């Protein structure tokens with residue numbers, strides 16, 4: 001397994017880029033709005049992994065709530081899985097609490113599903129299955 005990305009919540013991506021891109025030297029290779037999750041994301045590769053900056057696009061975005069409570073910081077960890085349906089089933093069989101029972105479309109057209117923090121030591125875990133045809137574009 002690999003870490004696909006670390007999701008970091010911020011009030012503003014432009015402001016966050018002053019650290020992650022300008023000061024630290026990472027490159028912002030991709031920015032998009034994920035309507036379904038009411039966030040704008042920026043992806044900055046870091047080794048085999050990436051930093052995903054998350055900015056809320058509306059007041060009822062899950063990121064807005066997180067920012068209110070915690071004022072920013074690491075929001076979730078995302079791991080790559082080969083077969084997301086199978087991974088979800090395995091967790092379900094072991095009685096783990098899932099936020100998404102079925103995968104949905106995340107950033108870059110990947111299939112994603114979130115595992116509830118109560119089953120992962122307080123960490124919000126995102127499973128990511130990359131779509132080969134989409135990645136080749």
Ligand code: ZN
Pocket residue numbers: 005007052076078126
């Ligand atoms: Zn993510």
